[in-house]
Amino acid sequence: MLRSILILIISLLTIPVANAKQLAITLDDAPRKADGYFDGPTRAKTLIENLEKHKIGQVTFFATTQSLNQEGLERIGTYNKAGHIIGNHTHSHPNFLETELSVYQSDFLQAHHLLQQFDNFKPYFRFPYLREGETIEKRDGMRNLLQKNNYQNAYITLNNYDWYIEELFQAAVKVGKPVDMERLSKFYVDVLMASINYYDDMASKYLGRSPKHVLLLHEMDITALFIGDLARRLQREGWEIISLQEAYQDPIAKYQLDQPIKYNPGRIGEIALAKGQKKNLWHYTLDESYLEKRFNQEVLLMSDH
Numbered sequence: 001m002l003r004s005i006l007i008l009i010i011s012l013l014t015i016p017v018a019n020a021k022q023l024a025i026t027l028d029d030a031p032r033k034a035d036g037y038f039d040g041p042t043r044a045k046t047l048i049e050n051l052e053k054h055k056i057g058q059v060t061f062f063a064t065t066q067s068l069n070q071e072g073l074e075r076i077g078t079y080n081k082a083g084h085i086i087g088n089h090t091h092s093h094p095n096f097l098e099t100e101l102s103v104y105q106s107d108f109l110q111a112h113h114l115l116q117q118f119d120n121f122k123p124y125f126r127f128p129y130l131r132e133g134e135t136i137e138k139r140d141g142m143r144n145l146l147q148k149n150n151y152q153n154a155y156i157t158l159n160n161y162d163w164y165i166e167e168l169f170q171a172a173v174k175v176g177k178p179v180d181m182e183r184l185s186k187f188y189v190d191v192l193m194a195s196i197n198y199y200d201d202m203a204s205k206y207l208g209r210s211p212k213h214v215l216l217l218h219e220m221d222i223t224a225l226f227i228g229d230l231a232r233r234l235q236r237e238g239w240e241i242i243s244l245q246e247a248y249q250d251p252i253a254k255y256q257l258d259q260p261i262k263y264n265p266g267r268i269g270e271i272a273l274a275k276g277q278k279k280n281l282w283h284y285t286l287d288e289s290y291l292e293k294r295f296n297q298e299v300l301l302m303s304d305h
């Protein structure tokens with residue numbers, strides 16, 4: 001009797017841990033263009049404050065080093081000093097589909113050297129636009145260079161168009177349209193959660209489990225403003241935020257698609273593709289006109305006619 005009660009108590013205690021879905025947060029293009037709603041330093045300060053206030057822990061910034069002017073250096077320095085990880089996102093953010101392998105490799109190496117100045121630099125490489133090379137020669141050229149420099153391909157699993165929500169927001173601010181921040185926050189969080197759940201369901205379908213996920217975000221004003229609201233909603237829906245290092249302990253970190261592809265939906269999408277899924281590798285929220293329509297209705301309260 002006592003034994004079965006003990007077993008019951010132990011199993012009840014372990015349920016929440018076993019069921020917690022996990023994700024790491026990454027922010028690309030740092031220091032990304034600013035001077036719309038916030039200037040660069042205010043964005044960095046707001047972002048750090050919200051990460052701390054909401055106890056989000058360590059996130060990873062993917063830096064493009066061509067943007068490291070004095071102000072850009074200070075922004076990355078702020079993130080570095082606050083204990084966040086700095087990864088490589090190339091020097092000039094080239095589109096690999098339009099760039100020769102040797103040019104792309106030099107761009108990667110230039111960023112690699114410039115990023116050594118940050119104590120929290122880690123050899124993680126995020127391909128701009130997630131494009132990893134559309135031919136075997138280009139793809140293997142980068143795979144080999146990453147391996148030679150002990151890099152992890154910093155793949156993502158949770159894809160979205162957060163950058164387009166930022167564009168819609170900045171465009172409204174620029175022409176002086178009043179933007180209700182509570183509505184904007186709700187719109188941002190709702191759209192992101194829909195794509196997060198979509199890719200987690202896709203993972204369950206093909207892997208039979210929820211893997212350690214990697215969320216793609218960008219270093220932008222809406223991220224600085226609402227990352228805490230997003231974290232609260234994630235926690236409420238049973239998600240735990242983990243470090244990128246922990247996320248890449250998942251077996252899917254070693255997964256490699258056989259055939260090179262032009263456009264990459266993220267690691268779960270790649271696995272789905274390899275298992276025969278041809279459609280809907282990108283969630284329907286990854287669409288500019290869809291987002292614009294909803295933004296106009298739900299944030300700006302414009303009617304449809």
Ligand SMILES: [Zn+2]
Binds near residue numbers: 028029128
């Ligand atoms: Zn990027």
